[in-house]
Amino acid sequence: MAAAAAQQKIRWGELEEDDGGDLDFLLPPSVVVGPDENGIKKVIVYKFDDDGNKVRVTTTTRVRKLARARLSRSAIERRQWPKFGDALKEDAGSRLTMVSTEEILLERPRAPGSKAEEPAASGDPLAMASKGGAVLMVCRTCGKKGDHWTSKCPYKDLAPPTETFTDRPPTSDGPPAPGGPVKGAYVPPTMRGGADRTGDSMRRRNDENSVRVTNLSEDTREPDLLELFRSFGPVSRVYVAVDQKTGLSRGFGFVNFVHREDAEKAISKLNGYGYDNLILRVEWATPRPN
Amino acid sequence: MRPILMKGHERPLTFLRCNRDGDLLFSCAKDHTPTVWYADNGDRLGTYRGHNGAVWTCDVSRDSARLITGSADQTAKLWEVSTGKELFSFRFDAPARSVEFAIGDALAVVTTDNFMDHVPTVQVKHIAEDIDDQTEESALVITGIKGRINRAVWGPLNRTIITAGEDATIRIWDSETGQLLRESDKESGHQKTISSLSKSLDWSHFITGSLDKSAKLWDTRTLTLIKTYVTERPVNAVDISPTHDTVVLGGGQDAMNVTMTDRRAGKFEAKFYHKILQEEIGGVKGHFGPINALAFNPDGRSFSSGGEDGYVRLHHFDSDYFSIKM
Numbered sequence: 314m315a316a317a318a319a320q321q322k323i324r325w326g327e328l329e330e331d332d333g334g335d336l337d338f339l340l341p342p343s344v345v346v347g348p349d350e351n352g353i354k355k356v357i358v359y360k361f362d363d364d365g366n367k368v369r370v371t372t373t374t375r376v377r378k379l380a381r382a383r384l385s386r387s388a389i390e391r392r393q394w395p396k397f398g399d400a401l402k403e404d405a406g407s408r409l410t411m412v413s414t415e416e417i418l419l420e421r422p423r424a425p426g427s428k429a430e431e432p433a434a435s436g437d438p439l440a441m442a443s444k445g446g447a448v449l450m451v452c453r454t455c456g457k458k459g460d461h462w463t464s465k466c467p468y469k470d471l472a473p474p475t476e477t478f479t480d481r482p483p484t485s486d487g488p489p490a491p492g493g494p495v496k497g498a499y500v501p502p503t504m505r506g507g508a509d510r511t512g513d514s515m516r517r518r519n520d521e522n523s524v525r526v527t528n529l530s531e532d533t534r535e536p537d538l539l540e541l542f543r544s545f546g547p548v549s550r551v552y553v554a555v556d557q558k559t560g561l562s563r564g565f566g567f568v569n570f571v572h573r574e575d576a577e578k579a580i581s582k583l584n585g586y587g588y589d590n591l592i593l594r595v596e597w598a599t600p601r602p603n
Numbered sequence: 604m605r606p607i608l609m610k611g612h613e614r615p616l617t618f619l620r621c622n623r624d625g626d627l628l629f630s631c632a633k634d635h636t637p638t639v640w641y642a643d644n645g646d647r648l649g650t651y652r653g654h655n656g657a658v659w660t661c662d663v664s665r666d667s668a669r670l671i672t673g674s675a676d677q678t679a680k681l682w683e684v685s686t687g688k689e690l691f692s693f694r695f696d697a698p699a700r701s702v703e704f705a706i707g708d709a710l711a712v713v714t715t716d717n718f719m720d721h722v723p724t725v726q727v728k729h730i731a732e733d734i735d736d737q738t739e740e741s742a743l744v745i746t747g748i749k750g751r752i753n754r755a756v757w758g759p760l761n762r763t764i765i766t767a768g769e770d771a772t773i774r775i776w777d778s779e780t781g782q783l784l785r786e787s788d789k790e791s792g793h794q795k796t797i798s799s800l801s802k803s804l805d806w807s808h809f810i811t812g813s814l815d816k817s818a819k820l821w822d823t824r825t826l827t828l829i830k831t832y833v834t835e836r837p838v839n840a841v842d843i844s845p846t847h848d849t850v851v852l853g854g855g856q857d858a859m860n861v862t863m864t865d866r867r868a869g870k871f872e873a874k875f876y877h878k879i880l881q882e883e884i885g886g887v888k889g890h891f892g893p894i895n896a897l898a899f900n901p902d903g904r905s906f907s908s909g910g911e912d913g914y915v916r917l918h919h920f921d922s923d924y925f926s927i928k929m
Contacts, residue, residue, distance in 0.1 A: 384624075384626055388624045391626060396649050399649070410607060410640075410646055412607050413605050413608055413889070416604070417605070417888060419875065419923070420886050421885045
């Protein structure tokens with residue numbers, strides 16, 4: 314019993330300075346867990362830190378089996394060669410060689426007429442939308458576009474290319490050449506290989522002449538925008554985002570021009586324009602076309 | 604597959620080469636320092652310091668003992684692969700653009716550019732087994748090609764030398780006399796600069812890539828055009844799979860498209876084509892800039908690509924690559 318008590322209680326008188334090493338018997342033994350079926354291995358080590366506190370250090374590593382290399386004898390010898398040149402100075406943190414975090418696939422070619430651009434192998438449309446610099450909001454309706462949200466989503470037909478359009482006829486055109494106007498992540502359906510010039514696409518083409526206006530004042534509404542922008546050319550649609558609860562403008566809106574050149578003029582003239590005591594910001598609604 | 608990214612070079616890659624056993628990968632770049640990596644996991648083994656200019660090309664001997672590199676500093680250097688020690692330096696009057704060991708590693712062919720007043724040349728050098736016997740003299744010098752020679756390789760049994768370059772013509776020369784034996788047909792051949800050339804495993808056929816957005820497969824002995832692979836981008840690098848009927852093309856971007864291309868990262872791809880059917884199998888994206896170098900591993904199970912972005916990407920194929928049915 315006395316021996317047990319002695320184990321529990323450290324007799325401080327018997328301790329010397331800098332004697333941390335001898336206290337190791339107080340620490341629980343280190344534990345190695347794994348590797349499990351995902352290859353995760355956990356090593357839990359207990360030690361004392363500088364202040365004499367008991368510290369648990371958990372190291373989690375993933376053990377991965379790399380592609381098996383069938384090495385010849387000379388290759389195995391070469392494996393033992395010491396490093397030379399600039400590799401001499403290499404330390405563990407040099408990170409010259411990294412396994413890609415993205416899964417890259419051998420992408421099979423697409424049939425002609427299908428979508429030209431597609432999201433990166435691991436990127437998702439939301440990441441792309443937020444990378445476009447737009448505000449990080451997710452529209453409930455289309456779930457993708459990052460700079461608007463309402464139940465009546467005006468841009469559900471401008472959804473990113475992962476959604477398919479039912480009325481796009483197959484064509485015999487080859488895949489669009491990279492020389493055509495490439496609009497970043499999103500290629501409007503009329504610009505793709507299977508361009509459909511029916512009336513439905515007329516509306517969509519208007520949506521490509523869409524101009525986003527931000528930093529609007531609270532009481533700005535559609536008629537105000539229409540009046541401001543119509544001087545540049547015929548406007549097919551205006552929209553101002555309004556908070557349902559307060560009835561105030563959310564500070565931004567969209568203007569769709571019929572003609573692209575008018576949209577360009579509007580952008581160059583009105584960007585920075587003072588309107589109702591605020592400086593407007595006027596730009597293309599989709600990623601810049603060049 | 605998860606490619607292994609190796610960022611050992613500060614400047615664009617120019618050339619990649621695997622050794623015969625497939626366990627080492629040599630990379631050359633414009634940053635003066637060729638590097639050797641282990642080809643299975645991409646660990647860097649070492650670098651070869653000594654060049655003063657962009658290194659355009661390299662080749663490794665069959666026993667992986669010697670490395671020869673050609674550089675814009677107007678030298679070609681012989682190195683000891685295991686230690687990085689520079690063994691010998693061949694001096695030229697112009698940048699050395701292409702080097703290759705012959706079968707047996709006793710000869711090497713080096714090309715020099717048309718620099719200032721000098722005409723481009725193809726030179727054959729003896730490689731001595733004992734480095735103390737190494738001399739600079741050329742066994743053979745071929746002149747008479749107008750444009751820059753981008754690649755010069757040995758033909759079967761070292762009997763011929765095959766050159767390709769800016770004048771879009773492939774020429775076969777006798778390696779002993781320097782006489783021109785064959786020229787590729789102008790009509791069916793490439794229309795623009797041939798940027799790259801790579802032989803099949805048995806050297807019976809080779810593929811050339813050109814800035815005219817195509818790659819062509821030729822017979823080594825007769826210089827007959829066998830196949831053509833069409834792509835949308837100028838081709839900077841080509842290679843033939845040693846085990847499967849696949850060729851890979853890597854390319855760049857037309858100057859006129861640069862402003863219109865979206866700057867989304869990682870869009871430059873290496874395109875795989877079925878060697879015989881000439882159809883595209885697929886593409887592997889990931890590079891942030893045009894691809895300048897491609898190399899299949901001799902076991903056919905992996906390949907590496909080097910880009911303008913300075914990265915070498917080493918890919919081990921997934922099982923679905925081997926089961927692709929066309």
